[in-house]
Amino acid sequence: MNILSLFVLIPALMLxxxxxxxxxxxxxxxxxxxxxxxxVLAAWLTINFIEFRAGGGExxxxxxxxxxxxxxxxxxxxxxxxxxxxxxxxxxxxVFTGTFASWQLKPMTKEYFLWFTLLSTGVFGFFISVDLxxxxxxxxxxxxxxxxxxxxxxxxxxEYSAMKLTLMLMGGSALLILGILGVxxxxxxxxxxxxxxxxxxxxxxxxxxxLQRMCFPLVFVGFGVxxxxxxxxxxxxxxxxxxxxxxxxxxxxxxxxxxGYGCFRIAMYLMPEATQELSWIFLILTTISVVYGAFxxxxxxxxxxxxxxxxxxxxxxxxxxxxxxxxxxCTGAIIQMLSHGLMTALFFALIGMIYGRTHTRDxxxxxxxxxxxxxxxxxxxxxxxxxxxxxxxxxxxxxxxIFVGSFQNADTFHRAATIIACTSIVITxxxxxxxxxxxxxxxxxxxxxxxxxDATWDERVAVCCLIFCVAALGIFPLWVxxxxxxxxxxxxxxxxx
Numbered sequence: 261m262n263i264l265s266l267f268v269l270i271p272a273l274m275l276x277x278x279x280x281x282x283x284x285x286x287x288x289x290x291x292x293x294x295x296x297x298x299x300v301l302a303a304w305l306t307i308n309f310i311e312f313r314a315g316g317g318e319x320x321x322x323x324x325x326x327x328x329x330x331x332x333x334x335x336x337x338x339x340x341x342x343x344x345x346x347x348x349x350x351x352x353x354x355v356f357t358g359t360f361a362s363w364q365l366k367p368m369t370k371e372y373f374l375w376f377t378l379l380s381t382g383v384f385g386f387f388i389s390v391d392l393x394x395x396x397x398x399x400x401x402x403x404x405x406x407x408x409x410x411x412x413x414x415x416x417x418x419e420y421s422a423m424k425l426t427l428m429l430m431g432g433s434a435l436l437i438l439g440i441l442g443v444x445x446x447x448x449x450x451x452x453x454x455x456x457x458x459x460x461x462x463x464x465x466x467x468x469x470x471l472q473r474m475c476f477p478l479v480f481v482g483f484g485v486x487x488x489x490x491x492x493x494x495x496x497x498x499x500x501x502x503x504x505x506x507x508x509x510x511x512x513x514x515x516x517x518x519x520g521y522g523c524f525r526i527a528m529y530l531m532p533e534a535t536q537e538l539s540w541i542f543l544i545l546t547t548i549s550v551v552y553g554a555f556x557x558x559x560x561x562x563x564x565x566x567x568x569x570x571x572x573x574x575x576x577x578x579x580x581x582x583x584x585x586x587x588x589x590c591t592g593a594i595i596q597m598l599s600h601g602l603m604t605a606l607f608f609a610l611i612g613m614i615y616g617r618t619h620t621r622d623x624x625x626x627x628x629x630x631x632x633x634x635x636x637x638x639x640x641x642x643x644x645x646x647x648x649x650x651x652x653x654x655x656x657x658x659x660x661x662i663f664v665g666s667f668q669n670a671d672t673f674h675r676a677a678t679i680i681a682c683t684s685i686v687i688t689x690x691x692x693x694x695x696x697x698x699x700x701x702x703x704x705x706x707x708x709x710x711x712x713x714d715a716t717w718d719e720r721v722a723v724c725c726l727i728f729c730v731a732a733l734g735i736f737p738l739w740v741x742x743x744x745x746x747x748x749x750x751x752x753x754x755x756x757x
Contacts, residue, residue, distance in 0.1 A: 262324040263305075264338045267348065267384040270297050274377045278370055287370045288363065294377070295356040298384070302352035306743070309345045313746060320390065320455060321345070328394075332444075333451050337391040342744035343525070343594055344387045347517060350601045351387065354513040355380045357725050358506035361609045363718035364616075365413070365504065372413055376506060379405040383514050392440050392452040392526070399436075399522075402515060403429050403486075406499070406507070414502040421495075421502035428485060428495040436482030436522075442475035443467065443530055457530055461754065472534035479527040480542060487519025487579055488572045489542070490549040497556075500568035505612025508564070512571045513605035517597045520578040524590070524751070528582065532754045535585070540673065543583045547677045549576025554687035558694075563611045563621040566695060567604060570647065573684055574600040580681055581662040584674060585755045588665025590748045591741050592658055598733060598740065599646075599654035606643045606726040610636055613719050614699075617712045623698050627705035633714040637700045639723045644692040646730050649685055654733035659685065661741075 274294035281287045309321050320339030328334045340348070358376070365372055382402025389395040403426075411422035440452075446467035447457050461467070467475075485492040496516075500508050528535045553573030560566045574596065581593035613636055614629065615621050630637040646653035649660075666678040704710060715723065733740065 264322050264388045267388055270294055271377050271381040278374050291359045291373055295359045299352040299356045302349045306345055306349050334393045335391050337453050338388045339390050342747035347387045350598050351383050351514045354510050354605050357722040358509045360718045360722040362506040375405040375409050386518055390454045409507045410503045413504045416502045418502040421498040425495040425499035432482045432485030435478045439475045439478030446471045469533050472531045476531045476534035480523050483519045483522035488575045490545050493572050496572055497565050497568035501564040508608040509605040513601040516575050524582050529751050539583045546576050546580040547681055550681045550684045554684040558691045561623050567607045571604050584666040586665045586668045587752050589662055592661030592665050594744050595740055596658035599658040602726055602730045603646050609722050610640045623695055625705055626699040627702050630700045632709055632712050635715045642727055644696045648689045648692045652734050654730050657734055657737040
């Protein structure tokens with residue numbers, strides 16, 4: 261058995277263990293054991309991949325393929341490169357910390373973790389797959405549990421938010437399957453393996469440009485809906501605001517990265533001619549996402565909505581950087597995926613912990629929390645500083661790489677878009693500093709808050725892990741760029757022949 265299949269097998273065993281669990285302690289034991297195994301496996305994979313590349317290894321690492329449905333050439337094909345390795349590591353970190361962030365969740369803890377684990381199964385399966393149909397299948401597995409996780413365990417307008425999220429993402433999936441079938445038939449209908457299709461293109465077998473112009477928007481928008489592409493982003497703030505804490509962490513931290521990953525690895529890589537021709541349209545939309553999301557966050561009063569609109573801005577920055585199609589900007593896009601995944605998971609974890617104590621997320625009714633819960637307050641300050649791009653944290657590295665790489669395009673259009681997108685840095689600082697000053701400092705807003713407690717041990721584990729990762733990525737970013745450079749280079753050479 262290929263070791264990559266453990267990323268699917270371990271969650272499957274976790275589902276079995278959860279189903280057999282008879283009490284809360286057993287449920288927690290299964291989750292901690294499974295999440296720890298996934299984290300160790302992701303760390304092992306990262307180390308071995310680095311050694312593989314250092315030893316001169318090329319192509320996909322641990323590639324394997326098993327025929328699944330011969331008439332349509334569908335295979336269970338797996339393999340990882342630099343981008344999927346770091347995405348698997350990010351996913352394992354979020355699942356591990358999300359487990360501790362949900363430690364006190366009630367009621368129906370067992371059922372909650374069953375759906376949470378199924379969601380993570382889809383995420384891991386997507387990142388290890390290199391077959392178009394298998395990727396799409398795991399993509400759907402990752403989306404479906406969101407409806408119940410939000411609709412049952414969410415808060416606020418949870419039924420409305422769950423239905424809106426499900427309908428919009430399923431609409432994106434409908435576009436996506438049409439685009440994937442277009443790619444399959446456009447390249448001869450004899451393989452669904454992404455690497456084999458790319459090899460065909462390199463050998464001169466090019467998908468008809470007119471068909472590319474039809475399929476590229478379908479695939480890019482299909483994945484872009486999940487990546488919060490304007491104007492298809494409206495599900496995101498409602499979904500994040502209503503979701504339980506760990507689901508918000510996994511959704512914003514990892515699930516939205518499936519959108520950027522798919523846009524880059526499928527839409528752009530397999531249809532480079534259409535990318536060159538149509539990228540300017542989507543570049544305008546992503547520039548709007550970046551600025552609009554930041555401005556929208558400024559006028560929100562709900563902590564989750566602030567972070568949700570911030571995610572629209574930062575995920576828009578990922579697609580923006582990919583469409584700039586330079587080696588530096590695309591490197592920045594992948595680092596931004598990692599950075600945003602860790603930062604937004606930290607934010608949602610802290611917001612959930614604060615809400616669990618104060619029973620409000622409205623900044624107008626919060627204040628003086630630094631005196632009452634200093635650990636959570638300091639964590640929120642660190643998350644805010646990382647989000648606004650303070651040097652020493654991951655956000656600074658990602659945004660600087662993106663903007664420097666984007667400005668390498670010499671034409672006026674790309675440089676103007678870069679300058680407009682840069683304004684989001686200032687806007688982000690405005691809403692982050694405003695919220696930090698309002699909810700953490702000054703007088704205690706409600707006398708009842710005086711009796712509240714600080715973080716428990718399980719909450720401290722989740723927060724400390726995420727802070728460590730955000731700081732580590734900000735201080736030592738070169739290892740990530742070295743891991744992903746061998747993957748980005750060939751894709752960029754196809755996009756810019």
